[in-house]
Amino acid sequence: MTEDIKTRMIKVYIMGREYEVPEGLTIMKAMEYAGYRFIRGAGCRAGFCGACGTIFRKKDEYKFRTALACQTPAEDGMYLTELPFVPANKAEYELEELTSEPSIIVSLYPEIARCVSCNTCTKACPQDLQVMDYIQASLRGDINQAAELSFDCLQCGLCAARCPADIVHYHVGQLARRVYGKYVLPRSQHLKERNDEIKAGAFDQEMEKLTAMGLEQLKKLYTERDIEK
Amino acid sequence: MKIPYYPGCTLKTTAKPFEDTTKAVSEVLGIELLEMPRWNCCGTVYSLASDDLMHQLAPIRNLIRVQDMGYDRVTTLCSMCYNTLEQANQLVKGDPEKLEKMNSFMDQEKDYTGGVTVVHYLTLLKEMGFDSLPVKNPLKGLTVVPYYGCLLLRPEEISIDNPERPTIMAELLAALGATVVDHPYKLECCGSYHTVDYKEVVCEKTYHILSSARKRGAEAVVLSCPLCEFNLDFRQKDLEQELAPMPILYFSQLLAVSLGLFDALGFDQHYVDPEPLLKEKGLLR
Ligand code: FES
Numbered sequence: 257m258t259e260d261i262k263t264r265m266i267k268v269y270i271m272g273r274e275y276e277v278p279e280g281l282t283i284m285k286a287m288e289y290a291g292y293r294f295i296r297g298a299g300c301r302a303g304f305c306g307a308c309g310t311i312f313r314k315k316d317e318y319k320f321r322t323a324l325a326c327q328t329p330a331e332d333g334m335y336l337t338e339l340p341f342v343p344a345n346k347a348e349y350e351l352e353e354l355t356s357e358p359s360i361i362v363s364l365y366p367e368i369a370r371c372v373s374c375n376t377c378t379k380a381c382p383q384d385l386q387v388m389d390y391i392q393a394s395l396r397g398d399i400n401q402a403a404e405l406s407f408d409c410l411q412c413g414l415c416a417a418r419c420p421a422d423i424v425h426y427h428v429g430q431l432a433r434r435v436y437g438k439y440v441l442p443r444s445q446h447l448k449e450r451n452d453e454i455k456a457g458a459f460d461q462e463m464e465k466l467t468a469m470g471l472e473q474l475k476k477l478y479t480e481r482d483i484e485k
Numbered sequence: 486m487k488i489p490y491y492p493g494c495t496l497k498t499t500a501k502p503f504e505d506t507t508k509a510v511s512e513v514l515g516i517e518l519l520e521m522p523r524w525n526c527c528g529t530v531y532s533l534a535s536d537d538l539m540h541q542l543a544p545i546r547n548l549i550r551v552q553d554m555g556y557d558r559v560t561t562l563c564s565m566c567y568n569t570l571e572q573a574n575q576l577v578k579g580d581p582e583k584l585e586k587m588n589s590f591m592d593q594e595k596d597y598t599g600g601v602t603v604v605h606y607l608t609l610l611k612e613m614g615f616d617s618l619p620v621k622n623p624l625k626g627l628t629v630v631p632y633y634g635c636l637l638l639r640p641e642e643i644s645i646d647n648p649e650r651p652t653i654m655a656e657l658l659a660a661l662g663a664t665v666v667d668h669p670y671k672l673e674c675c676g677s678y679h680t681v682d683y684k685e686v687v688c689e690k691t692y693h694i695l696s697s698a699r700k701r702g703a704e705a706v707v708l709s710c711p712l713c714e715f716n717l718d719f720r721q722k723d724l725e726q727e728l729a730p731m732p733i734l735y736f737s738q739l740l741a742v743s744l745g746l747f748d749a750l751g752f753d754q755h756y757v758d759p760e761p762l763l764k765e766k767g768l769l770r
Contacts, residue, residue, distance in 0.1 A: 358497075358498045359498075371525075371526070372528070372539050372540055372542055372543055373525040373526065373528075373542050373543035373546050374539060374542050374590075375542075375546070375591065375593065375594075378593070379593060386523075388525065389523060389525070392524075392525040392526055395494060395526060396494035396497050396498065396526070397494075397497065397498050398497060420539075
C-alpha cells in the first residue's frame, strides 16, 4: 500500500506578499512556483554563471543577506525579492595597451582608494571570497594576489551593490586577472608550438580524412580511440 | 626575536628599498619579521572625527590580524602606518564603548581585546641596544641629519621618543659611525599630501628643510617615512631656488651599508642618487 507523502509547505514573502511554496525548493524555484518567470536574473541554474545574485532576509533576523538564488534553499518566513542586474561602473581599456605596473588597477578604478576595510563586500560574497582583501591587494599594486583571491568570482555583483564606498569589486578583480593572465603568467610554449604546427598544415591531411568519413565510421573511431589513463 | 611585521602599501611599491634593506638587516640582527599573511591599508591618515568609527575599522582590523597570529606586538616601518595604527589602538583602548561598537560591526572577526602594541622598528632597534649593532663598515666621514617629521612623534601619546627633542635616530646614526648634526627643522612637516594638489607648498618646505640642513654641513638627510622621502627627494626636481642635490635616505639603508649589506639598497628608486656620495666616502663596495 502506498500512502500519499504530503509535501510540507512553507510561507515566503515575495516582494512583501505571502505565498505558500513546497519546502526544499531553492529561492529561484520557490519564486517560479509562486508564478514568477525569470527573463533576467537567471542563467545556468547551477551556481556557475552568477546571474542570479539575490537579497533576502530570514525570519526574525536582523541580517540583510545575499546569495545566489539558484543555490540557496528557501526557508519558512523568508522575505524574498528579485535582483535582475547590478548597475556598475566599468572602466574602458585596451588590454593590449596596459602594463602590469603596480598602479595599473588604481589608475582605472581610482575609487578603490575609498575602501575603509569595512568588509561588507566579503560578507556579501556568495562564493565566500576574501573580497576586501583583493581590493586591498589591488590598491597596493599586488596584482598576483588580487588575481588569485578573486579567481572564483562569478561576477554576480552583490559586493558592488553592498559597498558603502561605491567600489565595483568584481570588475576590479576581473581586470586584475586579465592583467595577470596577459602580463604576469609565463606564455605557454607548447601552445605556440602547436599553433605553428597547425599553421604549417601538419594536421590538414588527417582533417580531410575525418571530414570525408560517414557518421557510423566516426562513431566507431571515437569509441575505439586510445584513452590516456 | 620573532615579531609580526605590518608592511603597509608603499613599502611594497615606491618604498621598496626601505623594506628590502630592513629585511636584510633584520636577518643579520636575528629579528625574525613575520610578515602578516593578511593585512589591509592602515587607513593612511588617522581620522580625527570622534564619531566616525568607519575610518577606524581599517587600523583595528589589522590589529585583530596580529591578535589572530597569537602575538601582542607588531612592528612597522612607515611613520604614517605607525601613527595611524597606534592612534586608533589608543582610541579603542581608552574607549571601551567605541571598541564594543566596532567589534559588533566586525562580526565575522574575533573581538579585538586591545592587547596589541604597535612598535616602530626604530624602537625595536633601541630595545636591542644601538651599541650592540654589529657594525662592520662604520659610516666614517659621513655627515648626516636625522629628519623625524610629524608622524613618529605626534601626538605625544604615541611618540616613539621625546616629541620636542627626539634623539633616537641621532643615537642610531652615531652608533653606525656617522657624524650627526642637529637641525632646527628636524620636526618640521614636509607638507605631506599637499604634494598632490599644492606642489608649491611642499617645494617651499623642502627647500627650507634641505637648505638649512645643508648650511649645517649635512651631506644627506635620514628619515623613516615614505611620504617625507618622496617630498624631500622627488620635489627637489621642482624647486625654483638653487639647491645642490641632497640625498635622502631611509635609516635602514644606512644601517644596511654599515652592516656591509650592499645587495638590496635600491638607490635607483631615488631621485637624488645617494651612491656617488657614499662612494666618495668609501662606504660602498
Ligand atoms: S543561475 Fe547561474 S549561478 Fe544561479
